[in-house]
Amino acid sequence: MEMKTQAQVCATVLQKREFGGIHLGSFFCYSETFSLQEMLLKHQECLKRQREAVKFRMKKLSTKQTEITKKSSAMRESIRKKYEDIQRVLDEDLGMTLTHLEMEERAAVTALEDLMEKNCTIIQEIEQDLARLTAELAQKDFLLPYSLDTEIVGRVIDLLSRTDPSKVNLDEPKADQILSLTNNMLLLIRSQTPITKRLIKSYSTEVSLDPETAHPKLIISPRGDSATYTDTWQELPELPGRFDTTLNVISLQGFSSGRHYWEIDVAGKTYWELGLTYPTISRKGRAEDCWLGRGSDSWAVEFFDGEYTAWHSGVPHQLPVTKHFSRIGVLCSFPGGLVSFLGADSMTPLFSFCAGAFRDCLHLALCSGHDHNGTNTKPIVICNAPPSAFQNAQEC
Structure with missing residues (x-):
């Protein structure tokens, strides 16, 4: 039998094992002997396999990190859009409600302005009559014939009955109904928020x-x-x-x-x-x-x-x-x-x-x-x- 020229050592040989798609070596002492060069080559091969396994795992971890980042970003964006949708719906409903109330207000104010204008007209006519009476009284000739203008008195009585401010009102029952509905909506939203609190x-x-x-x-x-x-x-x-x-x-x-x-x-x-x-x-x-x-x-x-x-x-x-x-x-x-x-x-x-x-x-x-x-x-x-x-x- 040919003698080996290099020192004989008890070497470790590799037992292949599947791990995440990579063959790894587990070490154990084996009775077979190899030259020092063979042992080092086998150990070198083992280290290379381990390096590849770690690289493979690093790649998996990096992929998972990217995946989690993308999912989290998409989730945040989706939730943000939902909140924006909720806000948009609320803003639209608020705008419609306020517009309706403003229309009610304008109608009531316009009606009151019309009544006030009619009252101003009557006041001007009364002022003219008062001026005429004052001028006639200044003449101090009470024997002159004078006829009272009873027509304006009747117009004033009629105007006062038609311009009663208590007859001009907002549609308060409708406003109360809107307030009740919005209050119910608020209670519903509060029962579901904050979302984070309910989740935790x-x-x-x-x-x-x-x-x-x-x-x-x-x-x-x-x-x-x-x-x-x-x-x-x-x-x-x-x-x-x-x-x-x-x-x-x-x-x-x-x-x-x-x-x-x-x-x-x-x-x-x-x-x-x-x-x-x-x-x-x-x-x-x-x-x-x-x-x-x-x-x-x-x-x-x-x-x-x-x-x-x-x-x-x-x-x-x-x-x-x-x-x-x-x-x-x-x-x-x-x-x-x-x-x-x-x-x-x-x-x-x-x-x-x-x-x-x-x-x-x-x-x-x-x-x-x-x-x-x-x-x-x-x-x-x-x-x-x-x-x-x-x-x-x-x-x-």
């Missing part, structure tokens, strides 16, 4: 707080929908999942797909924190990442002394918000990798985190906050989700 609320998901995660100074309601601070340390089982320093509690349910929305009632509170967290959030000791939003495992909004701050990975974002909202909305979109916070009273956007792909299931997390010198005794409450929305829940 369609993602409402039912959750309950897990008492086994609650800090001992938090009282969790029997229904699991509220947390209230107490100054008394409760004697509770020491569990691995219980927060022992930060006044936190998380939901019993976690979610790993779909879109979910919650509203939290914070009315009357001067300090609170709320957001979403992975179950891996630190819960023991005074580590900074035990606080919501201070580590990479959670996203949160904090309200303290009238100021709002968004937190993630310990990075604060001061929010330019002056209004005190009684409800805060939390929206989570797994397809979009998005965590958004809203002032739910008016659906005012507060802050959004683009988290990308979530690596674990997410839980709703609340911090009721301490009593803040007696100003923060109200509970923090999860508002009930509509029953029809429960089907959106996909627990992990």
Whole structure:
């Protein structure tokens, strides 16, 4: 048998595997031996295949990115046109309604002007008669024959009866009917808008707080929908999942797909924190990442002394918000990798985190906050989700 001149090594050979239309190699040690040159050539071929696979995937990602951009642009344009159509219909209807009312107004005003003109004519005739009488009285010759003009008196009486202003009116019943119809239309529009609010609320998901995660100074309601601070340390089982320093509690349910929305009632509170967290959030000791939003495992909004701050990975974002909202909305979109916070009273956007792909299931997390010198005794409450929305829940 011919001896090989190059060093013999245990080489890895390629086992072809189909992956997205590209053959990739998976490595394993094989008993057959090759020369170093052969091994390097095979490894080079493997790297080329891997490079092609990555390029192919990059092309797919780029195509998908372009597709999403086009779809989103087309969707925005379509919605914009629908709103323009609605606005055009409303403008046309408004124009017709106002034109009709203006015609009614012009008819009434014209009628009144005609009556006023007739009254002016009579006044001029009366003025002429008065001038003539004054001249005759100035002659002081009361023995001269004088005949009273009784005709003008009759004309005045007739004119006054025909020019009664109470007889000229707008068609008020018709105006009232128009007002009633427009009011009904307004109520209908309000019941269907804002569109975004109705859409977001369609993602409402039912959750309950897990008492086994609650800090001992938090009282969790029997229904699991509220947390209230107490100054008394409760004697509770020491569990691995219980927060022992930060006044936190998380939901019993976690979610790993779909879109979910919650509203939290914070009315009357001067300090609170709320957001979403992975179950891996630190819960023991005074580590900074035990606080919501201070580590990479959670996203949160904090309200303290009238100021709002968004937190993630310990990075604060001061929010330019002056209004005190009684409800805060939390929206989570797994397809979009998005965590958004809203002032739910008016659906005012507060802050959004683009988290990308979530690596674990997410839980709703609340911090009721301490009593803040007696100003923060109200509970923090999860508002009930509509029953029809429960089907959106996909627990992990």
